[in-house]
Amino acid sequence: MTNTLGEATLGELAQALRGELIRPEDPGYDDARSIWNGAHDRRPALIVRCYGVADVLKTVEFARSEGLPLAIRGGGHSIPGFSTVDQGIVLDLAPMRGVRVDPARRTVTAQGGSLWSDVDAETQAFGLAVTGGLVSTTGIAGFTLGGGIGWLVRRCGLTSDNLVGADIVTADGRYLHASEDEHAELLWALRGGGGNFGVVTSFEFRLHEVGPTVFAGPVFYRGEDAERVLRGFRTATSGAPDELSMVLNMTTAPPAPFLPEEIHGKPVVAVLGMWSGRPEDGDAVTRPFRELAPAVVDLFGPVPYTGMQTMLDALYPRGMHNYFRSAFFSDVGNTTIKALTNAYAHMPNPFSELHVHHLGGAMGRVPAGATAFGTRDQEFILNVVARSATADGYPAAVEWARAATGALGPDAAAYVNFTGEASEDRVQAAYPKDTYERLVAVKDRYDPTNLFRLNQNIRPSASH
Template sequence: MSVETARGVLGDATIGELEAAVRGSVVRPGDAAYEEARAVWNAAHDKRPALVVRCAGVADVIRAVEFARSQDLLVAVRGGAHSIAGFSTCDGGIVIDLSGMKGVRVDPGRRRVIAEAGLTWGELDHETQAFGLAVTGGLVSSTGVSGFTLGGGVGWLLRRHGLACDNLVGADLVTADGRLVHADAEEHPELFWALRGGGGNFGVVTSLEFELHPVGPQVLAGLVIYPAAEAAQVVRRWRDLCPDLPDELTTLVNLTTAPPLPFLPEAVHGTRIVVLAAMYAGPAEAGEEAVRPLRSLGTPIADVLGPMPYLGMQTLLDPLWTRGAHNYFTSAFVEPSDAALDAVTAAHLTTPTPQSEIHLHQLGGAFARVPAGATAFSQRDAGVLCNVIARSPEADGFDGHADWARATREAIARHGNGSMYVNFTGDGERDKALASYPQEVRDRLVRVKDAYDPTNLFRLNQNIRPSAAG
């Protein structure tokens, strides 16, 4: 059966050649597996690719890239399929689906792990925690390891061990001309630099090697929940505490609506609340002293901050972030002045759905000690990362919810330098994404793009255009 693409029609014989060349599978429209194969985590993106290549290994990735190039197809690369902006799918193009590539090898002696690009953080944490080791992972365990890392990687170990990309020591990647290259500090060092914060611009990453750190199996972590009426006081007191908190402690303020959780009074369900989330990556005794001030930022509704498994903290938010909802994220790096925090707390009172939230991620610590220019990720001096989320189970009215998020982001971003976190972007916001890189970093990224993807085959990302594209 032939398939219509955005560029024309692929004949049955042509697709048959691709099917014969891969060990995985090729899914076309009309196949029994097509509806499942085209679906992504974020239901805001309902695309119909011409083909989905479910890769079983690196050879399949090479064949898929060669096929896409030869047929002039739009390429989407999918790992965990969480891409908020919808970059892991497309209309009329080819999806290179890595989700079946889940190989992982932990070397506990060297404290290293090699992870294939189809792994989620829950799957990788499961393997590394068997040895009491971890690397900065996502806040939701179904997030894909690869895309998360290439854009930076903000998680509960950020202040103790930096971003996920700061712990990347090597990666294998299939380039636009179908070559497999290994990038690290010695081989393809400029590509390695670009992969740490430059996103999926340079090829299809098939495996990543990380440095691991002793973490867990038990940590001091959890939530302290305050009423929205005390939001201004809570966020200011949190802001004032942050400079004195130890690097082992990473915190996040979430301005949200109370779900029907069993540890919350029923009267609170459905009302706006302020959640202080924290994890201490160190000895529990020292952690108790470090988190003590977090328990008295206001009048707690509930305090469930205590010893728990690291894996428990890594999956704590999963029930609230299931697949199939409509999501729009946008972000801004800001300095937490009184005016910035006023903008945040005012926006909290206008959230359009109970699932819509505003997050304030504490930065600093190991995150801030990475030398300028060491990675493509460039916002090391920022005080806070603000993430504005519009989320709804339903499609009806979602465009308006996304407009709320954009307007909120603009109001808050005035209190920073205009830059954003490329992993927390709901659109292909090229101008804003590029503003996240200083000019010298942008220029360097373009040179890497010119070397590895001069025709911009990999353009479904926060795109760094090659010189030839203007």
């Protein structure tokens, strides 16, 4: 494809950029085209590493004028592989990682290539935070645009609930600022509608007083106690205060030094959580979750907020084959427990996991329709993490994940950030009908030709 464009055309683009234009024949191409999820091995025609908004504007204009598919890469953690493309352009925001905190206004402005580690490092210098990813190497962009569920979700709401402004390059080459005062409907759509409406070059978030110390960690139980732990988890979450966010993880014990050797490689249930209130209250508040069954090891205690935010990083390395799937549900009742324990018993490999995340709190109090995020009336979400070290075993892991969420019911709503493939049905299942129709109207206004289609796509009216 680069040959059909012609050297003069490519030379003109390269000359116009402040950033880098990387082509298949360039020495750094293979590194530049790789993404976190090893399940997707694609060969873009061009990769543009953008150094600023001007580069974004030129790249969007070039993709539009040349009719090339355009993939937008923030942190590059896209599960369906949307951050790369065969024979198209990858617009890579990775060099754009500037973060600026305004402690007086309690806001932070972060460029679109920023990772959660970047944001957390700057905001914690002032004892402030916003709901971030559970893995700190995740990019803020896709995470925010799809909703954003993390350790502060019950206290502070979704990441997207805290989005108060965004700078965005639209399909027609405009550079807009979306806020409650200008392009308010676009801001509404960015709060959960995914990457459908343009390239967000910077995000402005509302911040909250959090840290620098929180009471957090994991407690591990034996796999044979899974049903007992699930039932206890249901009871313990029913009275949990907003400052407490908990996740139950049905997994396999890693060969970690903090776990007894006799359980390495065996089924375990880890209950993880963060209490972001006064650290001295954390022991009492978290204790019901740490006594659900005889514990193998209890690692809860006072830790830096940034320590909890990075705790899981090593478990999610770059290059593994990943497929995530999700389903919201209302209660950890008998039917749900049966479905979860059955999926746990048929786990395809030691890398795969079942996460039950307790929701509600501040997230649940945001009125339906106030943002584009689709599901707020469910108390829990099941996130199925299906992984394999290589391509071997990956199809089996994918089928297992689909069966695990399917067992919760065919009508269970999905979370767009944990939808493992591009699926129009799954996208529509993530939103109420009126919300989806409203998103289509925003798409019609800002991207009527569907230039931004490598995402969980909201198709414009003209493409139906």
